Amino acid sequence: MAYSQEVYSRAAQALERRRERANLEAQARIDEIGEKLPEINEIQRKLAQIGLNISKVFLYSADKQADMEKLMQESLELQEQKKNILKKNGYSEDALDIRYTCPACKDTGFIGSRRCKCHNELLKDIERSDLAKIAPIDDCTFDTFDIQYYPQQVMENGISPRDKAEKIKNSCRKYAANFTTASPNVMFMGGTGLGKTHLSLAIANVVINRGYSVVYGTAQNILSDLQKENFGRDDDIRYYERAVLGCDLLILDDLGTEFKSAYTVACLYNIINSRLSAKLPTIISTNFTAEELEEKYDQRITSRITGEYNKLILVGNDIRYMK
Secondary structure, three states: OOOOHHHHHHHHHHHHHHHHHHHHHHHHHHHHHHHHOHHHHHHHHHHHHHHHHHHHHHHHOOOHHHHHHHHHHHHHHHHHHHHHHHHHOOOOOOOOOOOOOOOOOOOOOEEOOEEOHHHHHHHHHHHHHHHHOOOOOOOOOOOOOOHHHOOOOOOOOOOOHHHHHHHHHHHHHHHHHOOOOOOOEEEEEOOOOOOHHHHHHHHHHHHHHOOOOEEEEEHHHHHHHHHHHHOOOOOOOOOOHHHHHHOOEEEEEEEOOOOOOHHHHHHHHHHHHHHHHOOOOEEEEEOOOHHHHHHHOOHHHHHHHHHHEEEEEOOOOOHHHHO
């Protein structure tokens, strides 16, 4: 699951802040309690000395087992005294302990060499937060995709737009629930306002929750940023080539609305071809028909889209206008 280096760095910084906060809060409690209960300070000093004595036992003791048992017994007695004093004065037994956000990993993010569950959740939250800044991901779920906006009247092929929309919705829900980096590519097609972006983001919602990285953006914004990066203008860039080509799922929205130039066509080809070669799934949405795409792009692009993408075609009226 390939998150960007920036996401990993931000997660590491968040974990560090948690550890710092936990340590500062613990020290504040220790100072407060030590001022009110000086006997606690003495017990803490003795416990620290026992720790040093244990080290000496390993180095110098002639009877390590007996000396260790004696020190451990002293430690247990002192800890019991400390608990009793704290409870007697209205504090919890663990009032002097560091209270981590995640006790399992002590806010390090790792249990041994394995990433802790809290670390995984933090990565998901960062990924979701970044996407929420540019798209209404919280509003675009499968539950909020309302097929009632699609006409019930049967078309010439014997299927109504509503039934077709429901089948596509169910197909997308299944796609998201079973998503892996080996999932197929998808092409949403249909007129403006038919729910292509909604379904793309609904898939992103589930995929992010399952721990995969997602890059979402319009073709215009992604291609524009990659052009800036290519020419060394890295100010105000959201999309970087490494993330676009290497994320678990790329969602390229509104294909065909970008400014067309030799560079954008070459860049688009590189995105599509590189991700096909790496066997990483991409979702593309477009208002263009297959014929219009063939007129707009050269065969290197259209042949790959035609041969390697599952097409889901929505029909009906502009839902945004109807709402």
